[in-house]
Amino acid sequence: MTDTPLLHVDMDAFYASVALRERPDLVDQPVVVGGNGRGVVLAANYVARRYGLRSALPMTRARRLCPHVVVLAPDYSTFMSVSASVMETFRDVTPVVEAMSLDEAFLDVRGATRRLGTPTEIAERLRATIHDEQGITCSVGVAASVSVAKVASRRAKPDGVVVVPPAEVASFLHPLDVGELYGVGEKTQALLHRFGLLTVGDVAHTPLQTLQRDLGDHLGRHLRHLAWGTDRRDLSPTVGPHEPERSMGADETFARDTDDRDVIVRELLRLTARVTGRMRAAGVAGRTVTLKVRFSDFTTITRSRTRSEATDVTVEVHRAVTHLYDALGLRRVRVRLVGVRVEGLVPRATVHRQLVLGEPEHGWAEADRAVDRATRRFGAAAVRPASLW
Numbered sequence: 001m002t003d004t005p006l007l008h009v010d011m012d013a014f015y016a017s018v019a020l021r022e023r024p025d026l027v028d029q030p031v032v033v034g035g036n037g038r039g040v041v042l043a044a045n046y047v048a049r050r051y052g053l054r055s056a057l058p059m060t061r062a063r064r065l066c067p068h069v070v071v072l073a074p075d076y077s078t079f080m081s082v083s084a085s086v087m088e089t090f091r092d093v094t095p096v097v098e099a100m101s102l103d104e105a106f107l108d109v110r111g112a113t114r115r116l117g118t119p120t121e122i123a124e125r126l127r128a129t130i131h132d133e134q135g136i137t138c139s140v141g142v143a144a145s146v147s148v149a150k151v152a153s154r155r156a157k158p159d160g161v162v163v164v165p166p167a168e169v170a171s172f173l174h175p176l177d178v179g180e181l182y183g184v185g186e187k188t189q190a191l192l193h194r195f196g197l198l199t200v201g202d203v204a205h206t207p208l209q210t211l212q213r214d215l216g217d218h219l220g221r222h223l224r225h226l227a228w229g230t231d232r233r234d235l236s237p238t239v240g241p242h243e244p245e246r247s248m249g250a251d252e253t254f255a256r257d258t259d260d261r262d263v264i265v266r267e268l269l270r271l272t273a274r275v276t277g278r279m280r281a282a283g284v285a286g287r288t289v290t291l292k293v294r295f296s297d298f299t300t301i302t303r304s305r306t307r308s309e310a311t312d313v314t315v316e317v318h319r320a321v322t323h324l325y326d327a328l329g330l331r332r333v334r335v336r337l338v339g340v341r342v343e344g345l346v347p348r349a350t351v352h353r354q355l356v357l358g359e360p361e362h363g364w365a366e367a368d369r370a371v372d373r374a375t376r377r378f379g380a381a382a383v384r385p386a387s388l389w
Contacts, residue, residue, distance in 0.1 A: 003166055004119050005110035006233065008141040008149035009090065009126060012158040014103035015043035017136040018082050019072045021298045030069045034059055042074055046158055081300065082134055085339075088249055089129055093122060098235040104153075106146060108235050123161045132253045133337055135298050147182035148173070148229040154180070169229035174201030181226045191215070192223075203227040247286070249341030250274045257296045257334040264335055265322055271340040272318040284345040285310035289317055291324040292339030300337075303328070310346055317342060 011017065015033040020026055030048035034041045041062050044053040051066035062069060083102040090097045093116065096108035109122050116122050123140040130138050137159040141152025144166050151173065156162040164172045173181075178200055179189035195214055197203050203211070204227035211220030225231045250271045258264065268291075279285060290304040303324045311317060321340050 002110060002113055002119070004142045004144050004163060005108055005113075006143055006146060006149045006235070007107040007109055007119060007123055007126075008143075008146075008153040009105055009107060009123075010139050010141075010153045010157070011086070011103035011130075012137045012139055013043055013045050013049075014136070015074060015079060016045040016048075016072075018079055018134075019075065020045065021135045023072070026070055030066050031072060032059075032062055032069055033072050033074050034062075035073070078300075081302075082136070085134060085251060086130060086138075088251070089126065089133070092250070093126065096235050096237045098237055106149065106235050108237075120161065120163050123163075127159070127161065133251055143169075143229070145229050145231050145233050146235075147226050147231045150182040151176070151180055164229075166229070170201075170204070173227065173229060174199060174204055176200045178203055181223070182231075183226070184223075188219075200227050246345055247341055247343040248275050248278050248282075248284075248345065249290070249292075249339055251292065251337055251339035253294075253337045254335065257336050259330070259332050259334045261325075264325065264338060267338055268321050268325065268340060269314075269318050271338065272321060273314050275340050275342055276312050276314045276317055279312040279342060279345070280348070282345075283348045285312040285348045286342035286345045287311075288343040289320040289324070290339075290341040290343060291321045292337070292341065293325070293328070293335055294337035296334045296336050298336070301328075304343075306344075310344070310348075312348060 016031055019033050020031060023031075027045075028047065030045070030051055030053065032041045032044045032048050032053055034043075039059045041053060041055055041057045041059060043055055044057075044062075048062075048066060048069060051069070053062050053066055053069065059071070079102060086103075087097065087099060087105065090105055090107055094107050094109050094112045096111070098106040100106065109116075109119050112122060113119065116125060119142050123142050127138055127140060130136065139153050139156040139158060140161045141149040141154070141156060142161065142163040143149040143152055144164075148164050148169055152162040152164050176199060177189070178184060178192045178197055179186070181200060181203075184192075192198075192203065192215075197206065203223050208220065208224050211224055214220070215223065222231075252267055252271055254263075254267070287308075287310045288304055288306045290302055292300065292302045294300040305320050305324055307316075307320065317340070325338075
Protein backbone atom coordinates (compact mmCIF):
# COMPACT_ATOMS: atom_id res chain seq x y z
CA MET A 1 0.00 0.00 0.00
CA THR A 2 2.38 2.66 -1.28
CA ASP A 3 -0.38 5.28 -1.19
CA THR A 4 0.27 5.56 2.57
CA PRO A 5 4.01 6.30 2.71
CA LEU A 6 4.08 8.38 5.92
CA LEU A 7 4.48 6.83 9.35
CA HIS A 8 4.09 8.58 12.69
CA VAL A 9 5.85 6.51 15.34
CA ASP A 10 5.17 7.47 18.94
CA MET A 11 6.60 5.72 21.98
CA ASP A 12 3.98 4.65 24.52
CA ALA A 13 4.33 6.57 27.82
CA PHE A 14 8.02 6.92 26.93
CA TYR A 15 9.57 8.19 30.16
CA ALA A 16 7.48 5.89 32.34
CA SER A 17 8.14 2.88 30.08
CA VAL A 18 11.91 3.45 30.16
CA ALA A 19 11.89 3.92 33.94
CA LEU A 20 9.87 0.73 34.42
CA ARG A 21 12.42 -1.39 32.55
CA GLU A 22 14.46 -1.35 35.73
CA ARG A 23 11.39 -1.99 37.94
CA PRO A 24 9.32 -4.75 36.34
CA ASP A 25 7.70 -5.33 39.75
CA LEU A 26 5.85 -2.03 39.29
CA VAL A 27 4.39 -2.67 35.84
CA ASP A 28 0.86 -3.31 37.18
CA GLN A 29 0.91 -0.38 39.59
CA PRO A 30 0.21 3.33 38.97
CA VAL A 31 3.60 4.93 38.27
CA VAL A 32 4.60 8.46 37.34
CA VAL A 33 7.98 9.93 36.52
CA GLY A 34 8.73 13.35 37.94
CA GLY A 35 9.94 15.39 40.87
CA ASN A 36 8.55 15.16 44.36
CA GLY A 37 7.16 18.06 46.36
CA ARG A 38 6.04 20.90 44.09
CA GLY A 39 7.27 19.24 40.91
CA VAL A 40 5.09 18.10 38.04
CA VAL A 41 4.40 14.76 36.40
CA LEU A 42 6.74 14.18 33.46
CA ALA A 43 4.96 11.00 32.36
CA ALA A 44 2.39 8.52 33.68
CA ASN A 45 2.03 4.86 32.81
CA TYR A 46 -1.31 3.62 31.53
CA VAL A 47 -2.36 2.28 34.93
CA ALA A 48 -1.84 5.74 36.45
CA ARG A 49 -3.81 7.35 33.63
CA ARG A 50 -6.93 5.49 34.78
CA TYR A 51 -6.82 7.70 37.88
CA GLY A 52 -6.63 10.88 35.80
CA LEU A 53 -2.86 11.27 36.10
CA ARG A 54 -1.14 12.81 33.10
CA SER A 55 1.94 14.78 32.11
CA ALA A 56 2.27 18.38 33.40
CA LEU A 57 -0.07 17.62 36.33
CA PRO A 58 1.23 19.08 39.63
CA MET A 59 2.63 16.28 41.76
CA THR A 60 0.56 17.36 44.76
CA ARG A 61 -2.63 16.93 42.72
CA ALA A 62 -1.40 13.59 41.36
CA ARG A 63 -1.01 12.31 44.92
CA ARG A 64 -4.51 13.50 45.82
CA LEU A 65 -6.00 11.71 42.82
CA CYS A 66 -4.02 8.54 43.48
CA PRO A 67 -2.51 8.38 47.01
CA HIS A 68 -0.77 5.06 46.31
CA VAL A 69 0.99 6.25 43.13
CA VAL A 70 4.67 5.32 42.83
CA VAL A 71 6.93 8.24 41.88
CA LEU A 72 10.18 7.48 40.06
CA ALA A 73 12.90 10.08 39.55
CA PRO A 74 13.72 10.89 35.93
CA ASP A 75 17.01 9.61 34.50
CA TYR A 76 17.62 11.97 31.62
CA SER A 77 20.84 10.35 30.44
CA THR A 78 19.00 7.05 29.98
CA PHE A 79 16.10 8.77 28.23
CA MET A 80 18.53 10.42 25.80
CA SER A 81 20.36 7.14 25.18
CA VAL A 82 17.16 5.22 24.44
CA SER A 83 15.90 8.05 22.22
CA ALA A 84 19.13 8.05 20.21
CA SER A 85 18.87 4.30 19.69
CA VAL A 86 15.25 4.58 18.59
CA MET A 87 16.08 7.35 16.11
CA GLU A 88 18.92 5.23 14.74
CA THR A 89 16.43 2.39 14.24
CA PHE A 90 14.25 4.78 12.24
CA ARG A 91 17.22 5.87 10.09
CA ASP A 92 18.11 2.24 9.39
CA VAL A 93 14.74 2.11 7.62
CA THR A 94 14.78 5.50 5.87
CA PRO A 95 16.96 8.61 5.87
CA VAL A 96 13.83 10.79 5.73
CA VAL A 97 13.05 11.12 9.43
CA GLU A 98 11.47 14.23 10.95
CA ALA A 99 11.96 13.95 14.72
CA MET A 100 9.33 15.85 16.71
CA SER A 101 10.69 15.12 20.20
CA LEU A 102 12.70 12.48 22.04
CA ASP A 103 9.92 9.93 21.65
CA GLU A 104 8.16 10.56 18.33
CA ALA A 105 8.98 11.08 14.68
CA PHE A 106 7.50 11.05 11.19
CA LEU A 107 9.08 8.72 8.62
CA ASP A 108 8.72 8.76 4.84
CA VAL A 109 9.21 5.12 3.83
CA ARG A 110 8.42 5.32 0.12
CA GLY A 111 12.09 4.65 -0.66
CA ALA A 112 12.21 1.56 1.57
CA THR A 113 9.23 -0.44 0.35
CA ARG A 114 11.12 -2.45 -2.25
CA ARG A 115 13.61 -3.52 0.41
CA LEU A 116 11.36 -3.90 3.46
CA GLY A 117 7.80 -4.40 2.23
CA THR A 118 4.65 -2.30 2.49
CA PRO A 119 4.40 0.67 4.89
CA THR A 120 2.25 -1.50 7.17
CA GLU A 121 4.88 -4.23 7.21
CA ILE A 122 7.54 -1.62 7.94
CA ALA A 123 5.43 -0.30 10.83
CA GLU A 124 5.18 -3.78 12.34
CA ARG A 125 8.90 -4.32 11.83
CA LEU A 126 9.69 -1.09 13.68
CA ARG A 127 7.41 -2.00 16.58
CA ALA A 128 9.03 -5.42 16.93
CA THR A 129 12.58 -4.04 16.71
CA ILE A 130 12.00 -1.28 19.28
CA HIS A 131 10.31 -3.67 21.69
CA ASP A 132 13.05 -6.26 21.30
CA GLU A 133 16.01 -3.87 21.49
CA GLN A 134 14.72 -1.23 23.92
CA GLY A 135 12.15 -3.11 25.99
CA ILE A 136 9.43 -0.50 25.35
CA THR A 137 6.44 -0.31 23.04
CA CYS A 138 5.35 2.20 20.41
CA SER A 139 2.28 2.95 18.33
CA VAL A 140 2.30 3.75 14.62
CA GLY A 141 -0.06 5.65 12.36
CA VAL A 142 0.23 4.96 8.62
CA ALA A 143 -1.30 7.44 6.17
CA ALA A 144 -0.73 9.71 3.18
CA SER A 145 -0.45 12.97 5.12
CA VAL A 146 1.25 14.15 8.29
CA SER A 147 -1.88 15.03 10.24
CA VAL A 148 -3.75 11.81 9.47
CA ALA A 149 -0.70 9.72 10.44
CA LYS A 150 -0.51 11.62 13.73
CA VAL A 151 -4.19 11.08 14.54
CA ALA A 152 -3.87 7.42 13.52
CA SER A 153 -0.96 6.78 15.90
CA ARG A 154 -2.95 8.35 18.73
CA ARG A 155 -5.87 6.02 17.96
CA ALA A 156 -3.47 3.07 17.83
CA LYS A 157 -2.31 3.50 21.43
CA PRO A 158 -1.07 1.63 23.21
CA ASP A 159 1.13 -0.75 21.24
CA GLY A 160 -0.74 -0.87 17.96
CA VAL A 161 -0.87 0.15 14.30
CA VAL A 162 -3.67 2.03 12.55
CA VAL A 163 -3.59 2.37 8.76
CA VAL A 164 -5.73 5.01 7.02
CA PRO A 165 -5.76 4.67 3.20
CA PRO A 166 -6.69 7.85 1.29
CA ALA A 167 -10.12 6.44 0.41
CA GLU A 168 -10.93 6.00 4.12
CA VAL A 169 -9.76 9.39 5.42
CA ALA A 170 -13.26 10.87 5.59
CA SER A 171 -14.82 7.88 7.36
CA PHE A 172 -11.89 7.82 9.81
CA LEU A 173 -11.69 11.54 10.61
CA HIS A 174 -15.18 12.95 10.28
CA PRO A 175 -16.84 11.25 13.29
CA LEU A 176 -14.07 12.51 15.64
CA ASP A 177 -14.29 15.56 17.88
CA VAL A 178 -12.52 18.56 16.35
CA GLY A 179 -10.08 18.44 19.27
CA GLU A 180 -8.66 15.23 17.80
CA LEU A 181 -7.17 17.09 14.82
CA TYR A 182 -3.40 17.45 14.86
CA GLY A 183 -2.43 20.82 16.29
CA VAL A 184 -5.91 21.77 17.55
CA GLY A 185 -5.53 22.66 21.23
CA GLU A 186 -8.08 23.34 23.93
CA LYS A 187 -8.60 27.01 22.99
CA THR A 188 -9.18 26.29 19.30
CA GLN A 189 -11.43 23.37 20.21
CA ALA A 190 -13.53 25.63 22.48
CA LEU A 191 -13.72 28.28 19.73
CA LEU A 192 -14.95 25.75 17.18
CA HIS A 193 -17.50 24.37 19.61
CA ARG A 194 -18.86 27.90 20.13
CA PHE A 195 -19.49 28.10 16.38
CA GLY A 196 -21.31 24.76 16.53
CA LEU A 197 -18.47 22.85 14.88
CA LEU A 198 -18.31 19.80 17.13
CA THR A 199 -16.91 17.10 14.86
CA VAL A 200 -14.27 17.01 12.16
CA GLY A 201 -17.10 16.34 9.71
CA ASP A 202 -18.75 19.61 10.73
CA VAL A 203 -15.57 21.47 9.77
CA ALA A 204 -15.13 19.48 6.56
CA HIS A 205 -18.65 20.33 5.31
CA THR A 206 -18.61 24.01 6.28
CA PRO A 207 -17.94 26.25 3.25
CA LEU A 208 -14.36 27.50 3.19
CA GLN A 209 -15.55 31.12 2.98
CA THR A 210 -17.53 30.67 6.20
CA LEU A 211 -14.53 29.18 8.01
CA GLN A 212 -12.31 32.03 6.85
CA ARG A 213 -14.88 34.65 7.85
CA ASP A 214 -15.38 33.21 11.36
CA LEU A 215 -11.86 31.95 12.11
CA GLY A 216 -9.58 34.02 9.92
CA ASP A 217 -8.07 33.26 6.54
CA HIS A 218 -5.10 31.18 7.67
CA LEU A 219 -6.81 29.13 10.41
CA GLY A 220 -9.93 28.51 8.32
CA ARG A 221 -7.92 27.24 5.36
CA HIS A 222 -5.64 25.15 7.60
CA LEU A 223 -8.53 23.47 9.41
CA ARG A 224 -10.18 22.68 6.09
CA HIS A 225 -7.03 20.84 4.96
CA LEU A 226 -6.81 18.97 8.26
CA ALA A 227 -10.46 17.91 8.09
CA TRP A 228 -9.93 16.33 4.66
CA GLY A 229 -6.41 15.02 5.29
CA THR A 230 -4.96 17.19 2.53
CA ASP A 231 -2.23 18.83 4.62
CA ARG A 232 1.47 18.43 3.91
CA ARG A 233 2.82 15.16 2.55
CA ASP A 234 6.54 15.94 2.52
CA LEU A 235 8.79 15.82 5.57
CA SER A 236 11.61 18.08 6.71
CA PRO A 237 14.13 15.50 7.85
CA THR A 238 16.22 16.37 10.88
CA VAL A 239 18.93 14.24 9.30
CA GLY A 240 18.09 14.04 5.63
CA PRO A 241 19.52 11.99 2.80
CA HIS A 242 21.87 14.80 1.79
CA GLU A 243 22.81 15.98 5.28
CA PRO A 244 25.95 14.40 6.78
CA GLU A 245 25.41 12.33 9.91
CA ARG A 246 27.68 12.84 12.90
CA SER A 247 27.73 9.16 13.74
CA MET A 248 26.61 5.81 12.38
CA GLY A 249 25.79 2.71 14.35
CA ALA A 250 23.87 -0.53 14.53
CA ASP A 251 22.47 -2.65 17.37
CA GLU A 252 21.31 -6.24 17.49
CA THR A 253 19.42 -8.21 20.14
CA PHE A 254 20.38 -11.87 20.47
CA ALA A 255 17.65 -14.48 20.04
CA ARG A 256 18.73 -15.70 23.48
CA ASP A 257 20.86 -13.94 26.06
CA THR A 258 24.42 -15.24 25.83
CA ASP A 259 27.76 -15.14 27.64
CA ASP A 260 29.63 -16.88 24.81
CA ARG A 261 32.49 -14.56 23.77
CA ASP A 262 32.79 -16.16 20.33
CA VAL A 263 29.12 -15.55 19.59
CA ILE A 264 29.36 -11.96 20.81
CA VAL A 265 32.55 -11.13 18.89
CA ARG A 266 31.06 -12.67 15.76
CA GLU A 267 27.98 -10.47 16.11
CA LEU A 268 30.20 -7.43 16.64
CA LEU A 269 31.91 -8.25 13.35
CA ARG A 270 28.57 -8.45 11.53
CA LEU A 271 27.46 -5.11 12.99
CA THR A 272 30.82 -3.53 12.24
CA ALA A 273 30.62 -4.63 8.60
CA ARG A 274 27.14 -3.10 8.35
CA VAL A 275 28.26 0.21 9.87
CA THR A 276 31.49 0.59 7.92
CA GLY A 277 29.66 -0.34 4.71
CA ARG A 278 27.24 2.54 5.32
CA MET A 279 30.17 4.84 6.07
CA ARG A 280 31.94 3.99 2.84
CA ALA A 281 28.71 4.47 0.88
CA ALA A 282 28.36 7.91 2.47
CA GLY A 283 32.03 8.77 1.90
CA VAL A 284 32.86 9.33 5.57
CA ALA A 285 35.27 8.01 8.18
CA GLY A 286 35.41 8.37 11.96
CA ARG A 287 37.88 8.31 14.84
CA THR A 288 35.78 7.32 17.86
CA VAL A 289 34.57 3.72 18.12
CA THR A 290 31.85 3.00 20.69
CA LEU A 291 30.67 -0.35 22.02
CA LYS A 292 27.21 -0.75 23.57
CA VAL A 293 26.35 -3.75 25.72
CA ARG A 294 22.96 -4.43 27.28
CA PHE A 295 22.71 -7.16 29.90
CA SER A 296 19.81 -9.48 30.74
CA ASP A 297 18.42 -7.03 33.32
CA PHE A 298 18.40 -4.23 30.69
CA THR A 299 21.34 -2.47 32.33
CA THR A 300 23.23 -0.82 29.47
CA ILE A 301 26.83 0.37 29.33
CA THR A 302 28.90 2.01 26.62
CA ARG A 303 32.64 2.18 26.17
CA SER A 304 34.53 4.28 23.63
CA ARG A 305 38.01 4.48 22.15
CA THR A 306 39.31 7.33 20.00
CA ARG A 307 41.87 6.40 17.39
CA SER A 308 44.71 8.61 16.23
CA GLU A 309 43.24 8.78 12.74
CA ALA A 310 39.80 8.33 11.21
CA THR A 311 38.93 5.04 9.51
CA ASP A 312 36.19 3.30 7.58
CA VAL A 313 37.99 -0.06 7.49
CA THR A 314 35.95 -2.95 8.87
CA VAL A 315 38.82 -4.89 10.43
CA GLU A 316 40.17 -1.79 12.21
CA VAL A 317 36.81 -0.87 13.74
CA HIS A 318 36.14 -4.48 14.71
CA ARG A 319 39.55 -4.76 16.35
CA ALA A 320 38.83 -1.66 18.41
CA VAL A 321 35.36 -2.74 19.47
CA THR A 322 36.59 -6.23 20.39
CA HIS A 323 39.30 -4.72 22.60
CA LEU A 324 36.62 -2.62 24.30
CA TYR A 325 34.52 -5.73 24.93
CA ASP A 326 37.44 -7.77 26.29
CA ALA A 327 38.44 -4.88 28.55
CA LEU A 328 35.09 -5.25 30.36
CA GLY A 329 36.38 -8.53 31.79
CA LEU A 330 32.95 -10.17 31.68
CA ARG A 331 32.74 -13.69 33.06
CA ARG A 332 29.47 -15.62 32.94
CA VAL A 333 27.51 -12.42 32.48
CA ARG A 334 24.69 -12.88 30.00
CA VAL A 335 24.34 -10.26 27.27
CA ARG A 336 21.04 -9.30 25.63
CA LEU A 337 22.19 -6.77 23.02
CA VAL A 338 25.39 -5.40 21.52
CA GLY A 339 25.92 -2.34 19.38
CA VAL A 340 28.69 -0.69 17.40
CA ARG A 341 28.88 3.02 16.64
CA VAL A 342 31.50 5.17 14.91
CA GLU A 343 31.42 8.86 15.83
CA GLY A 344 33.11 12.07 14.82
CA LEU A 345 32.50 11.43 11.13
CA VAL A 346 34.39 13.49 8.58
CA PRO A 347 34.56 13.34 4.77
CA ARG A 348 36.72 10.39 3.74
CA ALA A 349 38.56 12.59 1.24
CA THR A 350 40.01 14.66 4.10
CA VAL A 351 41.59 11.62 5.80
CA HIS A 352 45.22 10.94 5.00
CA ARG A 353 46.46 7.59 6.28
CA GLN A 354 49.88 7.52 7.87
CA LEU A 355 52.18 5.30 5.83
CA VAL A 356 53.78 2.43 7.73
CA LEU A 357 57.16 0.99 6.73
CA GLY A 358 56.72 -2.44 5.16
CA GLU A 359 52.92 -2.12 4.84
CA PRO A 360 51.63 -3.77 1.66
CA GLU A 361 50.46 -1.47 -1.11
CA HIS A 362 46.96 -3.01 -1.05
CA GLY A 363 45.37 -3.95 2.27
CA TRP A 364 42.10 -4.16 4.18
CA ALA A 365 40.79 -0.83 2.87
CA GLU A 366 41.05 -2.08 -0.72
CA ALA A 367 39.50 -5.41 0.29
CA ASP A 368 36.53 -3.58 1.81
CA ARG A 369 35.96 -1.64 -1.39
CA ALA A 370 36.12 -4.81 -3.44
CA VAL A 371 33.45 -6.29 -1.15
CA ASP A 372 31.35 -3.15 -1.59
CA ARG A 373 31.51 -3.49 -5.37
CA ALA A 374 30.50 -7.15 -5.18
CA THR A 375 27.56 -6.54 -2.84
CA ARG A 376 26.29 -3.67 -4.98
CA ARG A 377 26.27 -5.98 -7.98
CA PHE A 378 25.23 -9.32 -6.46
CA GLY A 379 23.50 -8.43 -3.17
CA ALA A 380 24.47 -8.15 0.49
CA ALA A 381 24.89 -11.91 0.99
CA ALA A 382 27.31 -12.35 -1.89
CA VAL A 383 30.49 -11.59 0.06
CA ARG A 384 31.06 -11.49 3.79
CA PRO A 385 33.87 -12.18 6.28
CA ALA A 386 34.71 -15.90 6.45
CA SER A 387 33.72 -16.16 10.13
CA LEU A 388 30.18 -15.05 9.27
CA TRP A 389 29.47 -17.93 6.88
